[in-house]
Amino acid sequence: MKLYCGIDLHSNNSVVVVIDEQDKPILSKKCANDISVINGQLAPFSEDIQTVVVESTYNSYWLVDGLEDAGFHVKLANTAAIQQYSGIKHTDDKSDARFLANLLRLDILPVGHIMPREQRNIRDLLRKRSLLIKQRTMLNLNLQGMIARHTGARLSANQLKRIDQKAIEELMAEQVVRDSAMINLMQIEAIIKSVKLLEQRVSGYSVNTTENKLLQSIPGVGQILSQMIALESGSYGPIP
Numbered sequence: 051m052k053l054y055c056g057i058d059l060h061s062n063n064s065v066v067v068v069i070d071e072q073d074k075p076i077l078s079k080k081c082a083n084d085i086s087v088i089n090g091q092l093a094p095f096s097e098d099i100q101t102v103v104v105e106s107t108y109n110s111y112w113l114v115d116g117l118e119d120a121g122f123h124v125k126l127a128n129t130a131a132i133q134q135y136s137g138i139k140h141t142d143d144k145s146d147a148r149f150l151a152n153l154l155r156l157d158i159l160p161v162g163h164i165m166p167r168e169q170r171n172i173r174d175l176l177r178k179r180s181l182l183i184k185q186r187t188m189l190n191l192n193l194q195g196m197i198a199r200h201t202g203a204r205l206s207a208n209q210l211k212r213i214d215q216k217a218i219e220e221l222m223a224e225q226v227v228r229d230s231a232m233i234n235l236m237q238i239e240a241i242i243k244s245v246k247l248l249e250q251r252v253s254g255y256s257v258n259t260t261e262n263k264l265l266q267s268i269p270g271v272g273q274i275l276s277q278m279i280a281l282e283s284g285s286y287g288p289i290p
Contacts, residue, residue, distance in 0.1 A: 053095050055102040055122075056150030057088070059110055066091055067147035068099065069155065078144045083109075085116030096121065103127050103150045106162045114164060124164065127153070131160035165281075172255050173281035176274070179248050186241045193234040200227055249274060 053076060058065040066088060068077035076095065081087045092099065102122045104113055106129055117124045127150055153159035165173065190210050198204055201221050205213070215232060222228040252274065261283065265276035 051098050052100050053098040054151045054154040055092065055095075055099050056147040056152075056154065057102060057104050057113065058144070058147035058150065059083075059105055059107050059113055061109065064088060064113065065144050065147040067144050067151050068092070068095055069148065069151045071155065073152060073155065075148070078148070080144075083113075085112060085120075088113070089116065089120045092120075092122070101125055101154055103154050103159060105129050105150065111170070115167065125154070125159060126162040126164050128160040128162040168255070169281060172252060172277070175248060175252055176278045176281065179245060179252075179274070180278070182241050182245050182248070186238055186245075189234050189238050189241070193231060193238070196227070196231055196234070197221060200224075252277065 052071050053068050054070075055066065055068045055077075057067075060083075062083055064081050064083055066077060066079050066081055067075065069075055077091065079091055081091060092102070099122065101124070102117050103125045104110055104117070104127065106126045110126070114124050114126065132153070150159070190207070193213075194205055194210055200223075203221070213235070215235065218228055218231045218235065222231055259280060261280035262273070262276045265271050265279055266273065271279075
């Protein structure tokens with residue numbers, strides 16, 4: 051007997067539904083977000099479950115990893131590409147999980163890429179770098195605007211990179227304004243240190259790949275940016 055499992059993942063619980071080839075519910079259960087509980091519910095049907103589908107959500111890593119560790123074949127549903135097909139949408143509380151299971155059964159499930167765990171962690175670390183760079187840019191623009199408001203001077207990006215505590219004390223007449231500018235400067239310096247540390251960590255995982263070599267042939271694309279693009283594309287493999 052072939053069975054299909056859909057899991058609708060929420061922030062603090064998961065709805066697990068298992069159906070057979072005729073869309074007959076075999077299991078329909080709301081579980082705590084505990085992989086041992088979910089695997090325990092699925093264990094009696096493990097030999098017959100063809101695939102388990104999980105929605106691609108912000109908190110799905112632990113669930114996908116735990117199901118794979120338990121031996122289940124897992125697919126990640128591409129929620130942005132899923133349409134509500136007439137005739138297979140149910141109206142009970144467990145409809146979303148059953149709907150996912152039905153997409154599996156009908157072989158019309160739009161899937162997302164499940165990235166290998168180590169590569170996924172590097173990708174997330176590089177996403178953290180992007181966030182830090184955006185925060186640094188915001189702080190620089192804020193500092194630039196503060197200086198312009200209080201002094202009339204318009205500092206270039208290169209001048210801002212060289213600004214220090216002494217320069218702020220010379221530029222700003224009022225202590226409160228100097229304090230505000232110094233807070234910006236301290237935050238910028240902390241971000242720069244964090245980015246350098248992050249890049250050191252990432253460089254330790256650097257692998258020569260076809261994608262990296264091609265991307266780095268583009269002017270302005272270095273090691274870090276090429277890794278980011280390759281990892282986000284989901285095709286990060288060693289050169290044959």
